[in-house]
Amino acid sequence: MTDLTPLELPALYPRQRAAIYAPERYSLIEASTKCGKTMGCMVWLLDHAWTHGQPGRNYWWVAPIFDQAAIAFKRIRLGLQVTPAPPEINLTSRTIELPNGATLWFKSGDKPDSLYGEDVYAAVIDEASRVKEESFYAVRSTLTHTRGPIRIIGNVKGRKNWAYQLARKAEAGEPGMSYHKLTAWDAVAGGVLDAREIEDAQRALPEAVFRELYLAEPSDDGGNPFGASAIAGCLAPLSPDPPVCWGVDLAKSIDYTVAVALDARGRVCRFERWRSPWQETLQKIQHLVGRTRAAVDSTGVGDPIVEALQRAGTGGIHGVKFTSTSKQQLMEGLALLIQHRKIAFPDGPIRAELDVFEYEYTRTGVRYAAPAGQHDDCVCALALAVSILPRATQPPMFSMKLKNL
Numbered sequence: 001m002t003d004l005t006p007l008e009l010p011a012l013y014p015r016q017r018a019a020i021y022a023p024e025r026y027s028l029i030e031a032s033t034k035c036g037k038t039m040g041c042m043v044w045l046l047d048h049a050w051t052h053g054q055p056g057r058n059y060w061w062v063a064p065i066f067d068q069a070a071i072a073f074k075r076i077r078l079g080l081q082v083t084p085a086p087p088e089i090n091l092t093s094r095t096i097e098l099p100n101g102a103t104l105w106f107k108s109g110d111k112p113d114s115l116y117g118e119d120v121y122a123a124v125i126d127e128a129s130r131v132k133e134e135s136f137y138a139v140r141s142t143l144t145h146t147r148g149p150i151r152i153i154g155n156v157k158g159r160k161n162w163a164y165q166l167a168r169k170a171e172a173g174e175p176g177m178s179y180h181k182l183t184a185w186d187a188v189a190g191g192v193l194d195a196r197e198i199e200d201a202q203r204a205l206p207e208a209v210f211r212e213l214y215l216a217e218p219s220d221d222g223g224n225p226f227g228a229s230a231i232a233g234c235l236a237p238l239s240p241d242p243p244v245c246w247g248v249d250l251a252k253s254i255d256y257t258v259a260v261a262l263d264a265r266g267r268v269c270r271f272e273r274w275r276s277p278w279q280e281t282l283q284k285i286q287h288l289v290g291r292t293r294a295a296v297d298s299t300g301v302g303d304p305i306v307e308a309l310q311r312a313g314t315g316g317i318h319g320v321k322f323t324s325t326s327k328q329q330l331m332e333g334l335a336l337l338i339q340h341r342k343i344a345f346p347d348g349p350i351r352a353e354l355d356v357f358e359y360e361y362t363r364t365g366v367r368y369a370a371p372a373g374q375h376d377d378c379v380c381a382l383a384l385a386v387s388i389l390p391r392a393t394q395p396p397m398f399s400m401k402l403k404n405l
């Protein structure tokens, strides 16, 4: 083994260090976004490879997809300064060979079959709740011969995933496993996050999203931004009162056009869902909406329909283009009203779509959508109607968000 001077590593804050450097072979860490998961585990893996590495010993970094593994690869590659001889870096195989002969590998958990076969001396699974279960089995098999340690870390994402299940075992005291939770407040105490940033996120995000992302508390609903009990709390029969506003989601290729009307108290009083040629759809919307205010989805093929409705001069037709930002704002507005029980809707298709609706945290923000293969046109129509509901019905925070639409 080459004699190496001690590696100079960035200091981890106490709770970050306690979680990642836990003495147990397994450490399961459920953590807030931006609390130092990747950085802390990079330090740990590098430290391990530097201290215990020998020629032929492999150290693995596994992330859900290649691009995420590439971020850790780049961060270590650019941060590592070794003198006199720099480490050997292979950009194609994404490996870093240290002067002691140990090799760091940066791998995607996307193809479990590609993860079998090596002997691995220590491993990190980053963003574990998004890594395939089969990939965890594969990584675990590579540590069998070496009895190498593993750090399994990530944001929480509902309860229906292997990382959640394994964390519960660790929390229950399974031998050889330790369990830790790092919240955004721990990162604030550690000087890595700013408290004002967390407070702002708490104001801006639906409660379930904030609790998962910043407090590492998994939701019951597997990432439903509205919350199953809040949805159930808003159920009421169709209101007999007249509409004060409409939301219309226009059919794209295979789904329905949905029109939802709210009364002055925010209760759904009309609900229509149909599939028909554009000319009929146009006439039907004119007939339904009359002179009442309506927010109509003007994304893509919706644009000419909205223009035709406006030309017909029926009333206050607002075209709303769905972008990831506008959809996020609409859904967060809807989530706030549902959580405050400020709207009501009948059991049936609206409730069913709300129940399965999901959010996903991505690098660019929170993405809201129906699960693959399912519809979200009732949810969109409801969110559009809610976006033009007169202010008296809305909690104060939502009125502020409305300005940005």
Ligand SMILES: Nc1ncnc2c1ncn2[C@@H]1O[C@H](COP(=O)(O)OP(=O)(O)OP(=O)(O)O)[C@@H](O)[C@H]1O
Binding pocket: 010, 011, 012, 013, 016, 032, 033, 034, 035, 036, 037, 038, 039, 040, 192
């Ligand atoms: N102990 C520390 N001391 C100083 N800065 C730190 C520490 N830990 C993390 N950071 C910094 O905090 C920022 C977020 O860290 P990192 O990317 O590791 O967080 P993360 O939890 O992996 O975030 P994400 O949710 O995006 O995956 C980075 O700029 C990182 O350099």
Ligand SMILES: [Mg+2]
Binding pocket: 037, 038, 039, 126
């Ligand atoms: Mg990270």
